[in-house]
Amino acid sequence: MERLSAGPHHTAYKIGDLTVTSLRDGYVDMPVRRLHKPGGEPFGDDLPSQVPLFGGALRLSVNAFAVDDGREITLIDTGSSNAWHPTMGFLPQALSEARIAVDRIRTVAFTHTHLDHIHGLVLADGRDGFQRLSRLFVPRAELDMFRSVARLSRFHDRAEPLDPGQQLSANIEAVAARGHEVGHTGFRVTSGGETLLVWGDIVHVPSLQFERPEVAWEFDADQDQARETRLRILALAANNAWCVAGAHLDSPGVGRISRGETGFRFEPL
């Protein structure tokens, strides 16, 4: 993967015939106790010093990813818009900085339906984020969750169920990654012999969870399943030399995985 351009809110890469752009919606600060040891006990004063803190909090980048095949663009996740903290909602600026024309985004697919991934469908001023949207994919197991979000009511009937193994296009395939949420899904993007796994919320705190994938996140709906999935996906990426792109890896959140002395290592691209 070759880097094509970068700015404060975007980094674009070439992968085969595709352009994949990391779009930084912003960041969110979270208390240290969201990190849980195996068994469920939260971290506190015993947090390893390798984890950087900002005013005593964990800082999670919030990223979305655009896949451009030259004809149209598939957007994976959409950020928070104005539905959560004001440190997020910068996806429109990121698209503009990356010179991505919003009317070329015809497909939106969600890794899962948590609020920092779905609310960008509607702009802060209430208009549609993507006026020429023709397909909206929501993991089947989370359709009801999506349809309970009042702010996105105009999209409830437009959502199409997404299943593992489904091809969104010739280059994008849905991959099961359940645990963080009941329908949590990754997207395998392939072109020219290269593979990028856009993996959603497999890792929330990269400074700790690559080395110690057994550490869970409070908002993992099923912590045991999320832990198993994290280990399986990390091994899959490391064994196959796939690049990965994460919604909460430090922006731009794209890199390679290898095995470390303990756990795994992440090398940003």
Ligand SMILES: [Zn+2]
């Ligand atoms: Zn998330």
